[in-house]
Amino acid sequence: MSVFKRCSVAMLLWAALHGAAQAGPFTDVLDLPAMPSALAATSALRDVTRAGERLVAVGPRGHIVYSDDHGAHWLQAQVPVSADLNAVSFPTARHGWAVGNDGVVLHSHDGGLHWEKQADGRALAEGTDSTLLDVWFSDEQHGYAVGLFNLLLRTEDGGQHWLAWQAHSDNPQGLHLTSLAPVGDALYITGEQGLLLKLDAASERFEQVPTPYAGTLFGAVGKPGLLLIYGLRGNAYRSTDNGQHWQPVDSGVRVSLTAAGIGADGVVWLASQAGDLLLSRDSGASFSPQPQATRGPVTALADDAGRGVVLVGERGVRTFDERRP
Known part of the structure; x- marks a missing residue:
């Protein structure tokens, strides 16, 4: 253990003990x-x-x-x-x-x-x-929530x-569920180990859709004729037939892709853990990096009514206007 770590641990212990002595009731x-x-x-x-x-x-x-x-x-x-x-x-x-x-x-x-x-x-x-x-x-009435260890409500x-819906999920290993993704009339869930689930309305069950990726998927995005999944180390795949066949997408980055969205004009956005912002005008077949005045890790993005995107992450909010030169 380094001197710095020893000092840090000692200071944390002192602060905890001192705080316990001074603090009021726990809330x-x-x-x-x-x-x-x-x-x-x-x-x-x-x-x-x-x-x-x-x-x-x-x-x-x-x-x-x-x-x-x-x-x-x-x-x-x-x-x-x-x-x-x-x-x-x-x-x-x-x-x-x-x-x-x-x-x-x-x-x-x-x-x-x-x-x-x-x-x-x-x-x-x-x-x-x-x-x-x-x-x-x-x-206003019908919704789902997902989380760690196959938590599905x-x-x-x-x-x-809220009803526990784990039994309606084709996830016997209890893998973490990372996102909910509506695409047209379909609803998908992404998760660990390349897990992709699709809601079958008739059986009221989320059934597995095979994917070519074995790593964690952080999300999916799509529109009629496109389903794009993305995850660790810049991996992304697209399907034009509702997940029956997949093609790898060269994102050009090697860090985790953590956010995606589709603009009002149909453009597809991808963003990374390192702050990369990527844009596709050909339904996700190819992406080009976008120059940014400032950058930082991105956890989510939202379309800004054709002006560009709003990005959030560890450094708060920033906007990107694709109309600017």
Whole structure:
């Protein structure tokens, strides 16, 4: 152990003991409202989406921020928890849901300005160790949430009740589920070890779709005639026949691809853990890197109504306008 590490450990132990002596009663992050912070939009954020014309982003410590001017300015929402938030979904301009660590599920009925807690891990069989990584609603009533160790939840009443749906998943190894991806009328789930699941509405079951990749998939994106999956070390594959056949895509990067999206004009975006931003105008057959004035790790992106994309990551929010030279 280096001198630096020894000193660091000693300081941490002293701080912990001193803090324990001075601190008041413990308050669970599930019961502690998010603290207001002027730095919320420039601190780590993990997902971003559109709520009508508004942009809404979520991140650690219960931070939720929103913008009504294409990301130029951000305000912090009122959130009743301080748990880390990992994903957000707005099926309409007013109704949205956010999920995160400790099995927390939040709901907003006013476009992301105010939030209320609908559920947390204390009510789930998995307990507060449950981690939700993504959420998606098709409308104001029907939604899904996924997470670690095959955690799969479904609601049919706007999140008032969540049903454990693990038994409806063709995932016998209990692999982590990383994302929900609606493509046309289909709904996909990505996961570890190249896992790709597709919802069969008739049987109400997520069935496996074979993929040529054995590493973790972080997400999928698509439109009619295109399904694109992406994951570790720059790996991406595309299918034009709903996953029956796959072609490798040369992303040009060798770090994890962590975010993707499709613009209003049909362009396909990919972003990486290292901050690479890639653009395709041929339905994902090829990608070209985009020059950026600033860059940083990207965890999610959202189309900005044909202006470009809004990116979030460990350094907060930034925008990229593809119209600029």
